[in-house]
Amino acid sequence: MPTLEELSGTCLPDPGPDATALVRRCSVFARTELAELSDEGVRTLVGQQMFLQWLLPVALERLSHDLWISGDFYRGALLRSAVGSVAHADASTFVNEIRSLARAALADDTSSQLPDDVKADFVRITELFH
DSSP, rough: OBBHHHHHTTOOOOOOTTTOOOHHHHHHTSSSSSSOOHHHHHHHHHHHHOOOHHHHHHHHHHHOOOOOOTTTTTTTTTHHHHTTTTSSSGGGGGGHHHHHHHHHHHHHHHGGGHHHHHHHHHHHHHHHHH
């Protein structure tokens, strides 16, 4: 299976010695075969709005089985990254599915455990695109 760099035809430059941990991680994730990309890799790259046309289908498939995927972050972080990507042109075909997942998350009995800012993002997408 190809890497995201191979799929996009774009090679990220090697991070220099002063690169942040986020830049180094994005570089590693972009060079990982798509089928081998971890939930954290998907969450990170979607959160950075990178490679969305390839990653959003992966993210949405994973979220359809578990809304609360966290990667290495907080509960529901992958869904929040997907919600945060909707304004990007590469996400336009996925808005309805992202909105549906956000609605499902808000309807879940455990959504009361979400931080207020995460819940607000989920509410915002359901109200913006109805």
